Amino acid sequence: MVIEIKIPSPGESITEVEIANWLVEDGAAVEKDQEVAEVESDKATLPLLAAESGKIKILAKANTPIKVGSVACTIDSEATGSATKVEAPAAKSAATPSAKQPDAAKPIVEQKAQPITSSTDDKVKVSPLAKQMMEEEGLSVDDIINGLKRIGRHEVELAKAGISQAGGVVPAMPTEALRSEDRNRMSSLRRKLAQRLVTVKNETAMLTTFNEVDMTCVMDLRKTYGKEFQEKHGVKVGFMSFFTKAVVEALKQHPSVNSILDGEEIITPHYYDIAIAVQTPKGLMVPVIRNAETLSLAGIERRIGELAEKARTGKITLDEMTGGTFTITNGGTYGSMMSTPILNPPQSGILGMHNIVDRPMAIDGKVEIRPMMYIALSYDHRVIDGKDSVGFLVKVKQMLENPELMLLGGGNPDRLLLGI
Secondary structure, eight states, rough: OEEEEEEEEEEEEOOEEEEEEEEOOTEEEEEEOOEEEEOSSSSOOEEEEEESEEEEESSOOTTSSSEOEEEEEEEEEGGHHHHHHHHHHHHHHHHSSOOTTOOHHHHHHOOOOOOOOOOOGGGGGGOHHHHHHHHHTOHHHHHHHHHHOOOOOHHHHHHHHHHHHHOOOOOOOOOOOOOOOOOOOHHHHHHHHHHHHHHHHSSSSSSEEEEEEEEEHHHHHHHHHHEEEEEEESOEEEEHHHHHHHHHHHHHHHGGGGEEEETTEEOOOSSSEEEEEEEEETTEEEEEETTTTGGGHHHHHHHHHHHHHHHHHOOOOOOOGOSEEEEEEEEETTTTTTOOOOTEEEEEEEEEEEOOOEEEEEETTTTEEEEEEEEEOOOOOOOOHHHHHHHHHHHHHHHHGGGGGGGTOOOOHHHHHEEE
């Protein structure tokens, strides 16, 4: 029975996707629920699963647009057994030739399985990839050398550099520059990301305001209670959970930063879905922590870990990346000292974290070395005024420098005690 495998829908608004990569070869035997391909849309990557076990026939090309609902491949469920039988004799004959096999064929089989070695092999350096290729093709170093028809200037320079390295001498700069290049088609996800970034620059009044944070208290908390925290909650306490908690409390006091512009209306949610930018092999993805205001530091760390792992492995769903009200991005993991993060539409604000650097600071009239971090808030000036943007960033700074304020919603404990 031939079963058609159709392209699934990543979301209601998506009508066209791309097959990023086929994970099996045409005609291969597959198992039921095995991932046979990666389907990539402009927002997420989904696996294409085999509905039944059998022999697959690929109908759609990779990296080519295809409509949702189109047939990507077919599976012949009755060809499972025959596919296995075809491969078994081939493997057997390669390992131990049959008695009926002609003698003239024996040297060829043996030469393919066991490459010929010689004394030259010990004198020539072979990369692991080249070695693997030579073993697969049954070739020796002598075969490769004999296959070189001409020795040019480039080969002499390479040999000269190898001799210098072996003798401990710094190799000379090559006189012939290698001007190779790669040309790869942009993925659907990256094309959509590029369009969104250009749209943000052209259609928003984006500004960025900066501040700096003394990370001493947060770092002391992590150092003092990090081990106990991990033993109790099963996750490490990182910087991102502190920033997420501080952002939520600051958004409560500056709700316009949590707003979205919809035509001529400003929508201000009374919930806080914080999006966390994650760099993945397929590009930047921004999974969302729903109702972050209800989570503890441990809950935030746990959720961040789950979403980040899904994003990096391509298992994240479209629902897990839509609907955020505010975004946090951390360029500090790559060594960024300062940047102007770009808005994640339709959101009106994004907070940028950066690397922590020890710098001399004036503390109570004395110069002390403190771990400092620059933070940046990019915001849409059509929705957020300068007063709210600066006030929001100052509130984040205050709560990170005095983490106990997070328990009080960012309020002054003395004022709360006095009721003023």
